[in-house]
Amino acid sequence: MSLAERAYRAIRDRLVMLEIRPGAPIHEEQLAQSLGVGRTPVREALKRLQYERLITTYPRRGTFATEVNITDLAHISEVRQELEPLAAAQAARRATAADRAVLTALRRELESADPARRDATGLMHLDLQVHRAVYAAAHNPYLEDTLVRHDNLATRIWCLFIDRLSDMAGHVEEHGPLIEAIVAGEPEKAARLARGHVEGFEQAIRAAI
Numbered sequence: 001m002s003l004a005e006r007a008y009r010a011i012r013d014r015l016v017m018l019e020i021r022p023g024a025p026i027h028e029e030q031l032a033q034s035l036g037v038g039r040t041p042v043r044e045a046l047k048r049l050q051y052e053r054l055i056t057t058y059p060r061r062g063t064f065a066t067e068v069n070i071t072d073l074a075h076i077s078e079v080r081q082e083l084e085p086l087a088a089a090q091a092a093r094r095a096t097a098a099d100r101a102v103l104t105a106l107r108r109e110l111e112s113a114d115p116a117r118r119d120a121t122g123l124m125h126l127d128l129q130v131h132r133a134v135y136a137a138a139h140n141p142y143l144e145d146t147l148v149r150h151d152n153l154a155t156r157i158w159c160l161f162i163d164r165l166s167d168m169a170g171h172v173e174e175h176g177p178l179i180e181a182i183v184a185g186e187p188e189k190a191a192r193l194a195r196g197h198v199e200g201f202e203q204a205i206r207a208a209i
Contacts, residue, residue, distance in 0.1 A: 003037045008045035010035055015054045015065055016152045017124060018159045026055055026063040052149050054156075068160050070209060076154050077202040083147055084198050085191035088178060091137035092187040099137035100183045106130050107179045110172065120162045123172045128155060130175045134194075137182065157205060164208040171197075171204065 011031060014020045032042045046063065049055045057063045095103070106129060131151045135144040158165075165171075174197050181190040 003041035004044040007031070007035055007037050007041040008048055011042070011045050012049060012052075012054065012152065013128075015049065016128070016155050016159075017121065018068075018156060020065045022065050022067045022156070022160075024065045026065060053153065068156050070157065070160075070205075072153065073157055073202060073205060076150055076157070077198060079150050080147070080154065080198045081195060083143065083150070084194040087135050087138040087140075087143055087147055088182060088190035088194035089187035090140060090143070091134050092182045092185050092190040094139045095137040095182055095185075099133070102133050103130075103137065103179045103183055106133055107176060107183075110176050110179075120165075124155065124159060124162070127172045127175070130172075130179070134178070134182065154201065158201070161205055161208045165204060171200065174200070 011020075020026070026046065028039050028042050028046070032039045035042070046055060050057060050063075054066055055063055056066050091099070106126070109126060110130075128151070132148060135147045135151075138144060174193070178190060178193040178197065181193055
């Protein structure tokens with residue numbers, strides 16, 4: 001993995017998990033020091049993150065983490081309700097033995113996760129891992145890139161309301177049957193479960209507002 005890719009993934013996940021708060025200024029030098037890389041890889045990473053709507057640059061003001069706007073929820077959900085089922089179905093059709101091994105390992109982690117002992121941040125990281133593994137198993141790089149971007153934006157909204165959500169563990173545990181359907185090669189079932197998961201996400205957020 002290149003330094004630019006490593007910087008991109010690290011900064012991206014800090015933004016997604018709101019470790020860098022919405023509206024916070026982005027300092028290239030501080031990020032470079034914290035990641036142990038030069039400023040050039042950080043600069044390359046920030047260009048990608050701006051395209052993905054995770055940071056915004058204003059002339060003469062600087063670069064900032066994008067604000068989380070709840071009005072974006074409907075737009076993000078509209079895209080995900082169409083593409084998440086497609087990715088799940090394609091993953092069920094196309095997943096390789098390696099993909100199935102990754103998904104099965106995540107399924108075991110879901111089963112072993114004790115909601116009473118696992119904090120919300122840990123559950124969110126597990127949720128991201130499952131989504132990204134499903135997208136990768138679909139073996140369509142354009143679909144994967146699109147869904148990773150939209151899932152990142154959805155996760156920022158989720159993290160903003162995490163203290164008000166009563167069944168965080170239940171939402172993450174929904175991935176268990178989805179993974180089973182993909183590993184078993186059942187595209188229609190996988191698509192149905194993926195759509196229900198996205199719809200449940202939007203309903204939970206709206207209930208928390």
